[in-house]
Amino acid sequence: MATACCLCYVEPQNLTGALEFLLLGFSDDPELQPVIFSLFLSMYLVTMLGNLLIILAISSDSCLHTPMYLFLSILSLADIGFTCTTVPKVILDIKTHNRLISRVGCLTQLSFFNLFGCLDSVLLTVMAYDRFVAICYPLHYPVIMNPRLCSLLILVSFLISLLDSQLHCLMMSQLTFCINVEIPHFFCDPPQLLKLSCNDTSTNKIFMYFLGAIFGGIPVSGILFSYTRIVSSILRVPSTGGKYKAFSTCGSHLSVVCLFYGTGLGVYLSSAVSRSPRKGAVDSVIYAVIVPMLNPFIYSLRNRDIKRALQRLLNRLVIFFTYLLPPHSTAGSLGFMLEDTREQLVYLLHQR
Known part of the structure; x- marks a missing residue:
C-alpha cells in the first residue's frame, strides 16, 4: 500500500493548474447532511464489522483453513480497504464542512480505489478457478490447490492490482486542471477527472478503456470459462442431490460476482449515458459502498x-x-x- 502512495506522489514544482479539488458530494441541502452522515456511518460500521468477523472466524477456526476460505478472507480484507478509501473522507467532509482535497490526496485516493477494486476483481477470478478445480477435479484438488500455489495466486493478484493502480495514477498525474475544479462526486473518480481536465483527453480515454478491457475483461473471461466448465461437469452428475450440492458450493460466489460486476458495469454505463453527474455519484454508492457491505452477509447466511x-x-x-x-x-x-x-x-x- 505504501508503494501505491509513493509512486503516485507528484513533486510540487511540477504541478500546473489546480492544487486542490472540491468534492461536491450528493447535496448542498443542510437538512440532508445529517441523514447522509448517518447513512454513510452506519454502512461503514456494518461493512467493517461484517468483514472483520469473516476474517476472525476463518483465522480462528482450523476447519476453515482451506484455499476457498483463505481467498474469502483476503476478499474481505480487500473490501475493507475498498470502503476505507472513500467512505471515511465522506464522513469527515460532512462533519467538518470542508470538502476540499489536495491533488496529491486525490491521486492517492484514486490509486487505492483502483488497487482494491482490481484486487476484488482478480480475487473473484481466483475463487472461480478454485471452485472449478474442486468440482471438475475433486480427487486432484488437494494436490493442485496446494499452499504454495495459493500463496502465489494471492501475490500475483496483488501485483496485478498494483500495476493497474499505478497505470491509472500515472495517467491522471499527467493531466492539467483549471483553477477551482469542482468534482461532482464523493471521491476522485477517474472518468470525472478526465471530463474536468484542460488537456485533450482523447488519448487518455482510449488508454483508460484499454486498461478496463485488460484488467476487467480478462478476469470476467476467466470466471465465464470456469463456470462454463463447472456447469458442464455438474450436468454430467447422475443424482439430483449431487447436482444440488455442487451448485450450492458455487451459489455464494456466483451471487457476489453478479453483484460486483453487475453494479460496476451499470454505474459506468449510466455515467456515460446520463447527463447528471450527481446521479452518477448516487449510483456509485451501490458499487463502492453497498456491495462490500453485502458480501459478508451473502457468504455467511448461505x-x-x-x-x-x-x-x-x-x-x-x-x-x-x-x-x-x-x-x-x-x-x-x-x-x-x-x-x-x-x-x-x-x-x-x-x-x-
Whole structure:
C-alpha cells in the first residue's frame, strides 16, 4: 500500500493548474447532511464489522483453513480497504464542512480505489478457478490447490492490482486542471477527472478503456470459462442431490460476482449515458459502498461452515469478556452486550 502512495506522489514544482479539488458530494441541502452522515456511518460500521468477523472466524477456526476460505478472507480484507478509501473522507467532509482535497490526496485516493477494486476483481477470478478445480477435479484438488500455489495466486493478484493502480495514477498525474475544479462526486473518480481536465483527453480515454478491457475483461473471461466448465461437469452428475450440492458450493460466489460486476458495469454505463453527474455519484454508492457491505452477509447466511465458525467465535468472545474480566468493568459490561448480540445472531442464522 505504501508503494501505491509513493509512486503516485507528484513533486510540487511540477504541478500546473489546480492544487486542490472540491468534492461536491450528493447535496448542498443542510437538512440532508445529517441523514447522509448517518447513512454513510452506519454502512461503514456494518461493512467493517461484517468483514472483520469473516476474517476472525476463518483465522480462528482450523476447519476453515482451506484455499476457498483463505481467498474469502483476503476478499474481505480487500473490501475493507475498498470502503476505507472513500467512505471515511465522506464522513469527515460532512462533519467538518470542508470538502476540499489536495491533488496529491486525490491521486492517492484514486490509486487505492483502483488497487482494491482490481484486487476484488482478480480475487473473484481466483475463487472461480478454485471452485472449478474442486468440482471438475475433486480427487486432484488437494494436490493442485496446494499452499504454495495459493500463496502465489494471492501475490500475483496483488501485483496485478498494483500495476493497474499505478497505470491509472500515472495517467491522471499527467493531466492539467483549471483553477477551482469542482468534482461532482464523493471521491476522485477517474472518468470525472478526465471530463474536468484542460488537456485533450482523447488519448487518455482510449488508454483508460484499454486498461478496463485488460484488467476487467480478462478476469470476467476467466470466471465465464470456469463456470462454463463447472456447469458442464455438474450436468454430467447422475443424482439430483449431487447436482444440488455442487451448485450450492458455487451459489455464494456466483451471487457476489453478479453483484460486483453487475453494479460496476451499470454505474459506468449510466455515467456515460446520463447527463447528471450527481446521479452518477448516487449510483456509485451501490458499487463502492453497498456491495462490500453485502458480501459478508451473502457468504455467511448461505454457508453452514461460516455460520458455525461465527457462533464459536462469538461464544469465545462472550466467555472472555463475561468471565475473565470484572463484571462491573467496561469490558465486563461488553461481555453481557456480546451475549445478547450472540443470541440475536444465532437466532438470525437459524432462521436463515
